[in-house]
Amino acid sequence: MTHGTTKAAVFGTGSWGTAFAMVLADAGCDVTLWARRPELAEAVNSTRTNPDYLPGIELPASVRATTDPAEAAAGADFTVLAVPSQTLRDNLAAWAPLLAPDTVLVSLMKGVELGTAKRMSEVIAEVAKVTEDRVAVVTGPNLAKEIAKRMPAAAVVACRDEAVARRLQAACHTPYFRPYTNTDVVGCELGGAVKNVIGLAVGIADGMGLGDNAKGSLITRGLAETTRLGLAMGADPLTFSGLAGLGDLVATCSSPLSRNHTFGTNLGRGMTLQETIAVTKQTAEGVKSCESVLDLARRHGVDMPITETVVGIVHEGKPPVVALKELMSRSAKAERR
Numbered sequence: 001m002t003h004g005t006t007k008a009a010v011f012g013t014g015s016w017g018t019a020f021a022m023v024l025a026d027a028g029c030d031v032t033l034w035a036r037r038p039e040l041a042e043a044v045n046s047t048r049t050n051p052d053y054l055p056g057i058e059l060p061a062s063v064r065a066t067t068d069p070a071e072a073a074a075g076a077d078f079t080v081l082a083v084p085s086q087t088l089r090d091n092l093a094a095w096a097p098l099l100a101p102d103t104v105l106v107s108l109m110k111g112v113e114l115g116t117a118k119r120m121s122e123v124i125a126e127v128a129k130v131t132e133d134r135v136a137v138v139t140g141p142n143l144a145k146e147i148a149k150r151m152p153a154a155a156v157v158a159c160r161d162e163a164v165a166r167r168l169q170a171a172c173h174t175p176y177f178r179p180y181t182n183t184d185v186v187g188c189e190l191g192g193a194v195k196n197v198i199g200l201a202v203g204i205a206d207g208m209g210l211g212d213n214a215k216g217s218l219i220t221r222g223l224a225e226t227t228r229l230g231l232a233m234g235a236d237p238l239t240f241s242g243l244a245g246l247g248d249l250v251a252t253c254s255s256p257l258s259r260n261h262t263f264g265t266n267l268g269r270g271m272t273l274q275e276t277i278a279v280t281k282q283t284a285e286g287v288k289s290c291e292s293v294l295d296l297a298r299r300h301g302v303d304m305p306i307t308e309t310v311v312g313i314v315h316e317g318k319p320p321v322v323a324l325k326e327l328m329s330r331s332a333k334a335e336r337r
């Protein structure tokens, strides 16, 4: 830990990396954003905006951008990672030798790695060779475009070490961003990753015009299958009724700002997968993570029918009307099983 002003490095100048950099700056941190493209770093520094991801939003003066990962990482108390979940491993392998000693690594990502079925904090601990008590997660109902307008939101900062979570909480607490601590990292990460898959399902249902009863049913049964997986993986079931579970699920499933929800809506309206991918400019994590979440479910022997349905529609070309019929005609059961 350095003395004086807290220093944060944010790797990833997309929507959420940039919006969270604003939060950190508004909370009093000095922030260096790492951008892949020199023209974006240059635009951030010269216009104080991110024209590609958050046009029209003025960034605080204490946010600077660079394409040099060593410059971004130097002396950072918090190293925040905001790249797509499926590229994190390769990205972090390149950055790991540059990280400041004792820095806390913070994941903003909501995905599960394809192939390994690992959560982002597991990938981070493995690649950066740090113990899990130096890895934290920020999650909850935090649509980047709303946060960037300083609209109010609560969030969760999770770390196995509660003292680290409290330090991060202090570093990102502003009048519009209210973070709560939690030590259930597994539950918090699963809540974020699986809600993207349920967001796709709700989007598909909305696109098909299935109505609000269908939406309420999918959100609730989606939360039930998330909780089942969480229990099998040692999470605290109460986490799923909190911000990282229900809170994020409700925001995603009701907002046109959600990329996952919008992606699903396009599919439900009849666009093909290729057409939908072509009109989606930003990361919709559920599209890939539905497969890794299903993998995780199978590894733990957990039934996740909505996730399985989404995989069928997105990756196996199953028509949504057929998938709906199959989902509704599953054998009858008790609600709590």
Ligand SMILES: NC(=O)C1=CN([C@@H]2O[C@H](COP(=O)(O)OP(=O)(O)OC[C@H]3O[C@@H](n4cnc5c(N)ncnc54)[C@H](O)[C@@H]3O)[C@@H](O)[C@H]2O)C=CC1
Residues within 6 Å of the ligand: 012, 013, 014, 015, 016, 017, 036, 053, 082, 083, 084, 085, 087, 091, 108, 109, 110, 111, 142, 143, 144, 145, 281, 282, 283, 285
């Ligand atoms: N946008 C939102 O409202 C929220 C997003 N998240 C999560 O944050 C994570 C990042 O999402 P966003 O910032 O929204 O995505 P985005 O699509 O807006 O930005 C992604 C960033 O990653 C960079 N990137 C893409 N491919 C890369 C690669 N191969 N190597 C290095 N950098 C690469 C892009 O240049 C861009 O800066 C995701 O896991 C998402 O689920 C979480 C909460 C809110």
Ligand SMILES: O=C(CO)COP(=O)(O)O
Residues within 6 Å of the ligand: 110, 140, 141, 142, 143, 144, 196, 199, 248, 251, 252, 257, 258, 259, 260, 261, 283, 284, 285
């Ligand atoms: O995670 C999010 C809100 O908390 C953002 O959701 P999308 O990635 O679907 O836009």
